[in-house]
Amino acid sequence: MPDPQNFASPARLVIRQSNAQGNQNAVASFADDVRAGLTAQPKTLPPKYFYDALGSQLFEAICLLPEYYLTRAETEIFERYAAEIVRQLPSPVGVVELGSGSSIKTRLLIEAILANQPELHYQPMDISASILELSAEALLGNYDRLQVTGHVGDYTRGLETIERQEGERLLALFLGSNIGNYTLTEGRALLKTIRKALQTGDGLLLGADLKKPVQVLIPAYADALGVTAAFNLNLLSRINRELGADFDLAQFEHQARYNEERGRVEAHLVSRTAQTVHLRGLGINIEFQPGETIHTENSYKYDLPQLAALAEEAGFKPAKTWFDGERRFSCNFWLAI
Numbered sequence: 001m002p003d004p005q006n007f008a009s010p011a012r013l014v015i016r017q018s019n020a021q022g023n024q025n026a027v028a029s030f031a032d033d034v035r036a037g038l039t040a041q042p043k044t045l046p047p048k049y050f051y052d053a054l055g056s057q058l059f060e061a062i063c064l065l066p067e068y069y070l071t072r073a074e075t076e077i078f079e080r081y082a083a084e085i086v087r088q089l090p091s092p093v094g095v096v097e098l099g100s101g102s103s104i105k106t107r108l109l110i111e112a113i114l115a116n117q118p119e120l121h122y123q124p125m126d127i128s129a130s131i132l133e134l135s136a137e138a139l140l141g142n143y144d145r146l147q148v149t150g151h152v153g154d155y156t157r158g159l160e161t162i163e164r165q166e167g168e169r170l171l172a173l174f175l176g177s178n179i180g181n182y183t184l185t186e187g188r189a190l191l192k193t194i195r196k197a198l199q200t201g202d203g204l205l206l207g208a209d210l211k212k213p214v215q216v217l218i219p220a221y222a223d224a225l226g227v228t229a230a231f232n233l234n235l236l237s238r239i240n241r242e243l244g245a246d247f248d249l250a251q252f253e254h255q256a257r258y259n260e261e262r263g264r265v266e267a268h269l270v271s272r273t274a275q276t277v278h279l280r281g282l283g284i285n286i287e288f289q290p291g292e293t294i295h296t297e298n299s300y301k302y303d304l305p306q307l308a309a310l311a312e313e314a315g316f317k318p319a320k321t322w323f324d325g326e327r328r329f330s331c332n333f334w335l336a337i
C-alpha cells in the first residue's frame, strides 16, 4: 500500500484486496494453477500470472514497441473520440475498470468525463498490486476531482465489490483486448459476470483487436528487441522465486504462433532440450521433451459479427463502435439491457 502521507488528500484513495482471504489465498491459487497447468497435457499456465511487479513493467514496455500496434491504436481512438464515447451515458458517470494496469489510456476518458461533471469515482481492478498502487497515486496527483477505490485481485472477485454513488450510471472499461486472452466460451462467461455486476442502463466499453494478416500479428507478439520474450520467460522466474522451482530460463525459448483455425495468436515457452524441472514448493518434478511447449497465452482476434454476438449473448446491446484510422482495433460501447 502507498503511504497515505504521500497524498494531499488520503480520503480520496481506498485500496482493497478484493480477495477476502488476502494474499495467502492468492499464493495458494498460484500454486494450485501452476501444479494443474504443468501436470496437464499439453502443458499450460494462465496468463494472469505474467503480472508480478516486473511483469507489469515489461507489459508497459511492450506497449511502447513499434510492433505492438494495439495500445497505439486504442489510444488514437480515445484521442479522437473520448468526448463522444463518454456521452453514451448521461452524467453523472462512475468508472469501473477491469485489468486497469497503468491506466494511462484511461486518462483520456477520465478527462472527458471530468469535462462534464464536477467529480469522478474511479474503481480500477488489477491482479498486480504494484501497478495498481503506482497508477492510483499518479492519478490522484494529477486529478484533484478524482476519487479512487482500487481492488487488488482477480477482477471476477473485484466485480462483486463495486460501488455506485447516488444517481450514478456506471461505465465499465475492459481495454487493451484483454478479452482476447479468453476462449469464446470463457469470454462469454466473463462478459455475463460483468453484466451481472452492472444495472440496466449502465455501459461497457470493450477494446477488442481485429482479425488481420499474420505478417502483422506475429511481430506484435514476438518483437525484435525480445521484450515480449522477457515478459513470457518472466513467468518462469516468478515460479522459481515464489514456488521454489529451478527453471533454467536459457533452456526455454519464447515463440508466438498463429492458430488459423481458432483465430488466435498463441504464446509458448518451448523447451530447447530434454530436461527435468524441480518445483520444491509443490513437491513435484516436471519432465520436458525437446521442443515440448508450455502454452502461456492466447490472443484472440475478432470480427464485428463475433463481437455483436458476444454482446447479445451476455445481455448487452451493441450501441456504437469506433476504430483507429487504419481499422486495426475496435472500441465497442455496449449498453446493459
Ligand SMILES: C[S@@+](CC[C@H](N)C(=O)[O-])C[C@H]1O[C@@H](n2cnc3c(N)ncnc32)[C@H](O)[C@@H]1O
Residues within 6 Å of the ligand: 047, 048, 051, 056, 059, 063, 071, 098, 099, 100, 101, 102, 103, 105, 125, 126, 127, 128, 131, 153, 154, 155, 156, 175, 176, 177, 178
Ligand atoms: C493486457 S494488460 C492491459 C492493461 C491495460 N488495461 C491496457 O489496456 O493497457 C492486462 C491487465 O489486466 C491485469 N489482469 C490480467 N488478468 C487479470 C485478472 N484475472 N484479474 C485482474 N487483473 C488482471 C494485468 O495485471 C494487466 O494490468
